[in-house]
Amino acid sequence: MTFRLLPKSLLWLSAAILILTLGGCEALQNLFGGGGYVVKRVSDGDTMTVTEPSGKNVSVRFACVDAPEIPHTIEERKSRKLADKTQFKWGEKAQQRVQQLVKQGGDRVKLTVTDTDKYGRKISEVRLPNGTFIQEILVSEGLAQVYRPYLKNCPSAAIVEAAETNAKKRRVGVWRDEKYVSAWEWRRTNK
Secondary structure, eight states, X not given: OOOOOOOHHXXXXXXXXXXXXXXXXXXXXXXXXXXXXXEEEEEETTEEEEEOTTSOEEEEEESSEEOOOXXXXXXXXXXXXXXXXXXXXXXXXXXXXXHHHHHHTTTEEEEEEEEEOTTSOEEEEEEOTTOOBHHHHHHHTTSSEEOHHHHTTOTTHHHHHXXXXXXXXXXXXXXXXXXXXXXXXXXHHTO
């Protein structure tokens, strides 16, 4: 059996077909370990800072969902109010779960940016390189709730709504805690 080398033009054509078959440049980058965004910091259960391939840091607010709050001030950390303790307990669990998921994804995520909020954060659906949808995981585990104001631009609205319905039925996470109030209600009463 003899092998012939392909002419350069045919080699380039073969490479182009392979790239298109794999899903374009992003698939090729992922094949060689690149692509997506590097997670620099998980701020809480629904916010992170990522680094773009250009090196620019970008703040990302998770689309579709709202996670419980974490304490941001010394006063909040020292608070003895039951509503605060409950909020922060679930907020820290949500933050830890996001950190765990990000670590499983090699500290990389893929974003589907749907909007920009008033703070300049990119409202995004966030997935791990393997396609795992972080918001779906958080909602299905009762560590975040569907956030209706962000749902209108959420391509995966049906997915997170189904996850929340299921979490409520199973009474997991915040759905089993009778003392928990939604993050948006907690923020409204603590302004």
